[in-house]
Amino acid sequence: MLQNIQLVIDTAIADAYYMGKILYPENFKDIEPEKKINANHIPQTCGESENVSIFCDRVYWKAKTAMVMRSIDGKGISYSYAFEGSIDLSLDDVSICIAQGEMVAILGHNGSGKSTLVKHFDALLSLQKGSLKVAGLDANNTDRIWELRKKCGMVFQNPDNQFVSSIVDEDIAFGLENYDTPIEQIPSKVSEALALVGMSGFEKKSPHMLSGGQKQRIALASVLALEPEIIVFDESTAMLDPEGRKEVITTIRRLHDNEHKTIILISHYMEEAVFADRIYIMKNGRILAQGTPREILTDQVLLAEARLLPPLPVRIYYDLQKAGIILRHCPLTEEELVEELCRLN
Amino acid sequence: MPVELDQVSYTYAPGTVFEAAALDRVTVSIEDGEFVGIMGHTGCGKSTMIQLIAGLLVPSSGKVLLDGCDINDGGYRRGELRKRVGIVFQYPEYQLFESTVEKDVAFGLKHLALNSAEVRSRVAWALETVGLNYGEICRESSLGLSGGEKRKVAIAGVLAMKPQILILDEPIAGLDPVARDSFMQLLDRLHNGGTTIIIVSHNADILGDFTRRILVLNKGSLVMDGAVKDVFSDVAQMEALNLDVSRPRKIAHLLGQRGVAIPQDIVRYEELLTALTHLKKSGGLP
Amino acid sequence: MNRMPIGQYIPGDSLIHHLDARVKLIAFILLISTIILTDSVPGYCSLMVLTAGLLFVSKVKLKTALGFIQSLFLFLMVIFVMNTLFFDSAQPICSWWIFHISLGGMAQGANVVLRVIFLMIFSSVLMATTAPMEAAFALKSLLRPLQYIRIPTEDLAIMISVAVQFIPVLMEETEMIRKAQTARGAKFESARLREKAASVMPLVIPIFLGAFRRADELSLAMEARGYRGGKNRTQNKQKPLRKQDILALLTAAAVCFIQAYAF
Numbered sequence: 001m002l003q004n005i006q007l008v009i010d011t012a013i014a015d016a017y018y019m020g021k022i023l024y025p026e027n028f029k030d031i032e033p034e035k036k037i038n039a040n041h042i043p044q045t046c047g048e049s050e051n052v053s054i055f056c057d058r059v060y061w062k063a064k065t066a067m068v069m070r071s072i073d074g075k076g077i078s079y080s081y082a083f084e085g086s087i088d089l090s091l092d093d094v095s096i097c098i099a100q101g102e103m104v105a106i107l108g109h110n111g112s113g114k115s116t117l118v119k120h121f122d123a124l125l126s127l128q129k130g131s132l133k134v135a136g137l138d139a140n141n142t143d144r145i146w147e148l149r150k151k152c153g154m155v156f157q158n159p160d161n162q163f164v165s166s167i168v169d170e171d172i173a174f175g176l177e178n179y180d181t182p183i184e185q186i187p188s189k190v191s192e193a194l195a196l197v198g199m200s201g202f203e204k205k206s207p208h209m210l211s212g213g214q215k216q217r218i219a220l221a222s223v224l225a226l227e228p229e230i231i232v233f234d235e236s237t238a239m240l241d242p243e244g245r246k247e248v249i250t251t252i253r254r255l256h257d258n259e260h261k262t263i264i265l266i267s268h269y270m271e272e273a274v275f276a277d278r279i280y281i282m283k284n285g286r287i288l289a290q291g292t293p294r295e296i297l298t299d300q301v302l303l304a305e306a307r308l309l310p311p312l313p314v315r316i317y318y319d320l321q322k323a324g325i326i327l328r329h330c331p332l333t334e335e336e337l338v339e340e341l342c343r344l345n
Numbered sequence: 346m347p348v349e350l351d352q353v354s355y356t357y358a359p360g361t362v363f364e365a366a367a368l369d370r371v372t373v374s375i376e377d378g379e380f381v382g383i384m385g386h387t388g389c390g391k392s393t394m395i396q397l398i399a400g401l402l403v404p405s406s407g408k409v410l411l412d413g414c415d416i417n418d419g420g421y422r423r424g425e426l427r428k429r430v431g432i433v434f435q436y437p438e439y440q441l442f443e444s445t446v447e448k449d450v451a452f453g454l455k456h457l458a459l460n461s462a463e464v465r466s467r468v469a470w471a472l473e474t475v476g477l478n479y480g481e482i483c484r485e486s487s488l489g490l491s492g493g494e495k496r497k498v499a500i501a502g503v504l505a506m507k508p509q510i511l512i513l514d515e516p517i518a519g520l521d522p523v524a525r526d527s528f529m530q531l532l533d534r535l536h537n538g539g540t541t542i543i544i545v546s547h548n549a550d551i552l553g554d555f556t557r558r559i560l561v562l563n564k565g566s567l568v569m570d571g572a573v574k575d576v577f578s579d580v581a582q583m584e585a586l587n588l589d590v591s592r593p594r595k596i597a598h599l600l601g602q603r604g605v606a607i608p609q610d611i612v613r614y615e616e617l618l619t620a621l622t623h624l625k626k627s628g629g630l631p
Numbered sequence: 632m633n634r635m636p637i638g639q640y641i642p643g644d645s646l647i648h649h650l651d652a653r654v655k656l657i658a659f660i661l662l663i664s665t666i667i668l669t670d671s672v673p674g675y676c677s678l679m680v681l682t683a684g685l686l687f688v689s690k691v692k693l694k695t696a697l698g699f700i701q702s703l704f705l706f707l708m709v710i711f712v713m714n715t716l717f718f719d720s721a722q723p724i725c726s727w728w729i730f731h732i733s734l735g736g737m738a739q740g741a742n743v744v745l746r747v748i749f750l751m752i753f754s755s756v757l758m759a760t761t762a763p764m765e766a767a768f769a770l771k772s773l774l775r776p777l778q779y780i781r782i783p784t785e786d787l788a789i790m791i792s793v794a795v796q797f798i799p800v801l802m803e804e805t806e807m808i809r810k811a812q813t814a815r816g817a818k819f820e821s822a823r824l825r826e827k828a829a830s831v832m833p834l835v836i837p838i839f840l841g842a843f844r845r846a847d848e849l850s851l852a853m854e855a856r857g858y859r860g861g862k863n864r865t866q867n868k869q870k871p872l873r874k875q876d877i878l879a880l881l882t883a884a885a886v887c888f889i890q891a892y893a894f
Contacts, residue, residue: 109521110493122855146857154855157519161848164789166796167764177865178857186865206762208799211387222856238519241387241547242589268521309522312550312592316618323622334592338599341621401810424816432814439804439844440811442836452833453815488840502815 071230071262072098072121076130079116090116092285094130098278100229103256103263105273105293108282109307114266117282118232121264122154135229150179152230153223157238159215160208162222168194169203172222179226193225196259197251213244217251224255230262231255237267245269270297270311274332281306298330313337348398348510348541349374353407355393367393369565370407375543377509380536382552382573383545384588385562391545394562395512398543399432424456431508435515438495441502446472446490447483450502457506471505472498475531493524510541517548529555553577553591553612561586574610593617640762647689647760651876652769658883659757665887666749670742674894678749681886685753689760696755703751707744714740763795785861793849801842808837 079091091113098104106114119125121134123145132139135151156162165171172190181189194200197217207215216236223231233252237245249272255261265276273279279296281288283306289296296302300318303310310318313331317340320327327344331337355368368390375381385391396402397409400416400423408415416426434440443449450468459467469479475497482490487498496516503511513532517525529551536542536555546552552559552573559576561569563586569576577583577590580598590598597611597620607624611617642648647655669678686693700707718736725732758766771788778784812833813819819830872880 109523111491124851124855146859149855149857154852156848156852156855158845158848160800161845162852163796164849164853165764165792166799167762170764170792174853174858175856178859178863180863180865183865207796219852226857243386243587270522307521307523309526312596312614315614316596316621319618320621323618323625325622325625334596334599337596338603341600342603342605344625396810399814401813427814427816430814432811434807434811437811439841440808440833440837442833442840452812452817456816456818506815 069100070097070133071100071102071135072096072133072264074120074130074132077117077120077127077132078129079120079125080128081116089285091120094282094285094287096280096287096290098230098262098264100262101256101260102278103253103265103276104278104280105265105267105276106280106282107266107268107270107273107296107306107308109268112282112306113285114282115234116285118154118234118264118266121230121232122152123148124154146179150226151228152232153226153228154232154234155216155219155223155236157235159212159219159239162219163207163215166206166208167203168205168207168218171207171218172225175222175226189225190221193221196224196255197221211244212240213247216240216244216248220248220251228261230264232264232266234266235268237269237272245272249275268308270309271333273297274311281308283307293332294330297332347374347376347410347412348543349408349410349413350394350397351408351410353394353397353404353409355390355397355402356405357393359405366565368397368404371562371565371567372407373560373567373570375541378536378539378541379558380532380542380556381544382556382559383543383562384547384549384552384559386587389562390565391562392514393565395432395514395543395545398510399430399512400426401432427453428457428506429508430510430512431503431506432512433500433503433514433516435518436496437499437503437516438492441487441495441499444486445483446477446485446487446498449487449498450505452502453506467505467507468501471501474504474535475501476527477501493520496520504535508540510543511535512543512545514545515547516544517546517551525551547589549577549589549591549594553594554614561588574612577612578610639759641691641695641759642762643690643760645688645690645760646875647685647691647756649875650760650879651870651872652761652765653772654872654876654880654883655757655761656766656769656773658880659753661883661887662753663750665890666746666753668891669746669894671894674890675745677890677894681890682749682752685756689756691756691759695759696752699751699755700748703747707747710747711740711744714743763798764792767791767795783861785864789858789861797842797845800845801838804841805834805838808841809834 074094074096077091077094077096078089080089094113094117096117106117108114116125120127120132120139123134123139126142127140134148137144137148137151139148163171164174169187169190172193173186176186176189190203191200194202197220199214199217199221202210202214202218207218210218219236220231231252233248237248240248252263252265253275256263263276265272267273274293274297276293278290279293280290281296281302288306289299289302297311298314298317300310300314309315311332313334313336316337317327317330325344327340329336329340331340350371350373352370352372353368354366354370357365357367371390371394383391383394393402397404400409403417409417411426411429414421441449443452447465447468450471451464454464454467468483472479472482477494477497482494482498487495490498500516511532516532517528520528525548532542532544533555542556544552544556556573558571559569559573560567561576561583568586569579569582577594580590580594583590589595591612593614593616594612597607597609597617600607601609605624607620611620666678669675686696715732715736716730718731718733718739724734761769767788771784771791774782774784774787809819812830817830817833819834
């Protein structure tokens with residue numbers, strides 16, 4: 001058993017190392033895998049394979065953030081909306097770091113500051129305190145704000161309030177025109193963007209005739225046309241029906257997996273966060289915790305403090321535990337739960 | 346006071362290229378004190394159906410009966426209908442307009458010929474019912490509240506009329522999980538107090554936890570109607586309609602497919618948990 | 632919404648649908664001028680033939696084109712009656728007090744009513760066959776010369792575009808708020824003017840707030856997509872007119888010329 005675990009860990013380390021070496025050769029030039037991370041770093045409790053998988057996730061992320069390629073690098077960000085007599089901090093000393101190509105979910109109850117935070121990433125709110133770099137650009141530098149907004153795209157919550165035109169292709173062209181894209185390049189860029197969200201052939205449709213999920217995908221295509229490095233989804237699935245939500249999430253995951261976009265996902269659907277590489281939890285303008293989905297979503301105490309509910313399989317895991325039924329790992333998805341239940345002995 | 350739809354059809358924009366049957370010969374009856382969920386795809390006719398019940402649309406054919414009386418009959422008093430049937434639309438917070446919370450909640454009461462003490466006590470009751478403190482909030486401007494509070498105020502405005510039938514269209518959309526749960530608890534209390542509740546939602550978990558009966562609409566027709574466990578037991582049909590069943594039900598279904606002898610009428614979380622513990626004790630789990 | 636709104640765009644693939652919107656706009660203006668110049672029976676007959684032809688080619692149903700009649704009926708009647716009664720004519724058929732009913736007056740009334748009807752039919756056909764965006768685009772390019780007198784046509788174009796795309800959303804929202812307030816007892820159905828006036832606030836305030844909220848969100852979305860006013864933007868090149876567009880324009884001009892001079 002222990003031998004197997006050792007093997008898994010070795011593979012994970014090797015994977016992380018080679019991935020790093022391929023993606024960021026200059027940073028990995030002088031590092032041998034043994035020197036960087038070795039099997040001694042395995043937590044003492046590695047008897048449980050769930051900890052092993054947490055460990056593997058962590059190794060993976062460490063390998064990534066050890067490099068300088070950071071899409072978001074924010075330190076000590078504070079922000080308060082200037083209301084009369086109000087000194088409530090919407091953001092209170094928030095530090096956040098997101099590696100290029102990472103998919104990060106930011107969770108928190110309504111009013112926890114998640115939207116305020118991500119608006120900084122697109123310079124839609126100007127920095128009051130702290131420092132922030134987005135795709136290597138200083139968010140404070142007002143001269144380069146347009147460059148920053150090109151690197152960081154944003155899809156908002158209400159599918160109806162993001163269109164400037166009642167024809168899909170004109171809407172997608174809007175962003176391109178803002179950056180003075182030569183007119184002969186526009187049609188090909190529009191159709192590329194539509195292909196990325198799986199909506200080729202919708203060029204001449206009117207957004208109002210589409211379903212909610214389709215509208216959000218068009219809004220996403222409008223953002224993608226500018227070829228951003230980072231895409232922020234500010235509760236983009238909150239107003240959709242389950243089917244629309246599935247459509248959008250599938251599209252987001254495809255962009256992450258195939259196009260290697262940095263994805264920042266704000267949501268209060270735990271099921272959507274399961275697929276993220278990492279999760280930040282926010283409460284009252286502060287970051288409460290960050291970690292892999294497995295670390296965060298299985299922490300009942302933490303989630304309760306953040307006024308969030310754990311995913312259903314996690315609740316079942318703990319409730320079964322109370323009833324004396326111990327599953328080997330804490331499952332995150334329904335499929336995992338069924339798998340665990342079937343292998344109970 | 347039962348609601349009956351008798352062969353009700355509704356056609357949108359008849360005689361134009363946009364003509365579309367939104368509802369097609371639907372017959373259904375909802376008894377007093379029921380807690381009914383309506384599911385269906387966007388554009389299946391759910392909204393049309395609840396608006397017909399609330400008398401906001403007039404059927405192209407068929408009858409909508411309230412307590413046996415046709416509400417679209419010339420002799421039926423609109424005021425009576427408004428008093429009896431309350432409807433909360435999606436994102437109700439957007440309909441607020443008065444300068445104070447108190448005035449907004451009292452808006453519907455103006456037409457009920459109540460004296461000012463009665464109005465005040467109704468407003469206070471409605472605000473407390475949705476979980477707001479009357480004394481603290483009544484003089485505030487409803488437009489300065491947070492999103493969640495605004496929604497509560499808007500719902501209080503409907504509750505203040507003390508409707509016997511309360512219809513809600515996606516009332517939990519955009520709420521976070523904790524707010525979602527406390528809102529459903531509120532509906533449950535109203536239901537226990539005798540109010541008939543009709544709720545349209547995509548959230549199968551919530552419907553499974555709180556409603557007793559589910560109507561499923563597809564392309565304007567009523568395709569399923571029955572107790573929650575019966576409707577959810579037909580996972581194949583629900584999948585064909587592209588609708589979710591509650592997640593405990595889905596897990597039981599997946600386990601069943603793996604050959605685990607778990608009852609297939611599980612709908613709620615507690616039921617799943619009991620069944621699992623029971624299975625383990627009896628050695629039913631592998 | 633039981634009836635289709637007047638002036639709705641009806642997607643289709645008729646000859647008229649495929650014409651350049653600029654051509655349609657110019658042809659429309661030409662047609663209006665000829666309507667105003669027409670005042671004889673043969674003139675109206677030829678207009679009628681022209682309309683029939685236009686409806687046939689554009690595949691717009693007569694019912695759609697005449698959709699406005701219902702709501703304008705009273706207005707048209709009033710025009711006719713007023714003209715009939717007050718037209719100053721030398722040979723009245725009968726006179727009473729200040730009213731003089733005359734053949735000339737009736738002819739004048741019919742004249743005005745017919746002109747309005749033809750005008751409405753032509754605009755119905757224009758709106759039914761031209762997508763709002765195309766119309767906005769055409770308007771923009773026809774306004775383009777105005778940039779030489781320092782009118783920011785580029786910003787204007789974006790404004791028109793945004794406004795046009797918000798129309799269906801706002802109409803839906805208006806309908807929803809109207810229903811929500813009706814359900815709470817607002818009396819929009821009421822025939823009494825006083826009650827009707829009192830019920831305007833619950834409708835108007837939420838609609839305005841909604842429009843502001845949407846505008847606010849949209850402006851954020853536009854900014855996020857790099858909008859910073861009309862400057863530094865890709866200039867849309869004017870699409871050249873195609874052969875069929877030029878042909879259509881010439882036909883329209885010829886028809887109008889004949890109509891104006893022959894009748």
